[in-house]
Amino acid sequence: MTRQREVILRELRKLTSHPTADELYLLVREHLPRISLGTIYRNLEELSAAGLIQKVEFGGGQRRFDGDITDHWHVKCTDCGRIADVSPDPESTAQVSLGSFRTEFELTGYRLELMGTCPACQQA
Ligand SMILES: [Zn+2]
Ligand SMILES: [Zn+2]
Numbered sequence: 001m002t003r004q005r006e007v008i009l010r011e012l013r014k015l016t017s018h019p020t021a022d023e024l025y026l027l028v029r030e031h032l033p034r035i036s037l038g039t040i041y042r043n044l045e046e047l048s049a050a051g052l053i054q055k056v057e058f059g060g061g062q063r064r065f066d067g068d069i070t071d072h073w074h075v076k077c078t079d080c081g082r083i084a085d086v087s088p089d090p091e092s093t094a095q096v097s098l099g100s101f102r103t104e105f106e107l108t109g110y111r112l113e114l115m116g117t118c119p120a121c122q123q124a
Pocket of ligand 1: 077078079080081082117118119120121
């Protein structure tokens with residue numbers, strides 16, 4: 001692993017904010033002043049292909065990155081755009097399953113997009 005990739009991975013793992021490549025670029029530049037945005041993009045793609053980070057893609061939004069590769073979902077604030085982690089409520093008996101959808105496809109998986117208003121925007 002190159003030094004650049006190491007720094008990108010380390011900075012991303014420190015964050016829970018699911019930054020965009022541009023946001024990460026500003027942080028990584030503090031450690032590697034000569035790095036380019038293109039290098040950040042390329043390294044993020046490679047880290048993601050290697051399974052070391054995950055991409056967070058919400059319809060319409062800019063692609064974001066997550067250093068937490070454990071299985072979890074995301075919720076997006078429709079006011080400020082903030083993205084946070086969500087875990088299923090262990091107490092809940094409600095179920096979303098592949099059987100909930102009508103299609104001629106043989107379904108193999110699904111991705112859930114949750115949206116709402118974050119605590120800070122609820123206060124405002
Ligand atoms: Zn918000
Ligand atoms: Zn996450």
